[in-house]
Amino acid sequence: MTQSTDSLIAQLVDGLEPVRPMRASEGFAVAFAALGLSLAAVVLIADVRPDVISALQQPVFLLSAGLFLLLGLASSAAVVAMARPQVGSEHSGWIWAAAMAALLPVAAVIVALADTSAVLARSAAISGSDCLLAASGLGLLTFAALTWWLRRGAPTSPDRAGLVTGIAAGSFGIFAYSFNCTYSDIVHIGLWHSAAVATCAMIGRLVVPHLIRW
């Protein structure tokens, strides 16, 4: 820059237009809308699993869906906060939610090692990859919504914001797809559903920073 700071200030003052401050509530609304659309897409396009009522009484289904929903909410809240810079902000709540959700793959591995035959047979690779792909596709809605929010804002840690955006997208995506997936065993959910979150997190970490740098 070669112009003087005073003339830059004069230009900026001339170009001032009233702005509406970003509200965290708008960010949450955007994230919830994406979650709602993901659920609607499952109902309208993929169909809800026929035994959904009995699934709602199965502990593994309830716990896993609940954990992914919480992880999605915690990550979304972190992303909403990350759009507004502030020294002293930590945005670390999502880490605890991620740690809790990480218990699912750990439990899956333990159970799979203890009972390799029957359980792994049910967790067939093809149906698992279906979950991974469908959840990632559904996660695109959250991915787009939160990326739009971050682009409006001023995230000072684009890499972390990208990672957490991906985690939120994957978590909401797999939470919504849980209502279609007919598997309720810990190995399938712990491995494939967690893999969907991990995949989205990786994509978010790689792609989002390029879209939100300012």
Next chain:
Amino acid sequence: MKADEVSLSRLMTMAQGGDRQAYGTLLTECQRWLRSYFGRRVPPAVLDDLVQETLLALHQKLATWDATRPFLPWLAAIARYRWVDQLRRIYRRQESELPETLTSPDEEEAVAARISLESLFSRLPRRQARAIELVKIEGLSVAEAAELTGQSESLIKVNIHRGVRKLTAMIEKA
């Protein structure tokens, strides 16, 4: 007028509403604050650029300030972001003189200490901070910094790379 938190917050609220006079005063005060803020950590040759880049970023991201939160930590986060970004870009400079008059208003010492660049820098491992300080702030070559610290040239480069990456991750931490 003195650039205190309350006045700046009030001016910022008015600026968000489109008050140009208040905005002009705010930017002038921010300019002063930024010059003091960057003073110790930025070579004089790039101080103007960095102050201007930060003011421009402030202008573009005006809507991201929340009136319920303090103004200076918001401005500091933007300033740190621009500073780290500049650290990435600058490897050499010609001048190494540092300005002498770099003080914060007394009543804001606690806040200033919390949001200062020093507090960010002090979180780096010593070797990384030293490598960045010598090469990116004082303008030494990698070879000169290696000789001075006893680290190999490649280690100096690695420490700079890791240090800047770490700074990026810590921008909002006090």
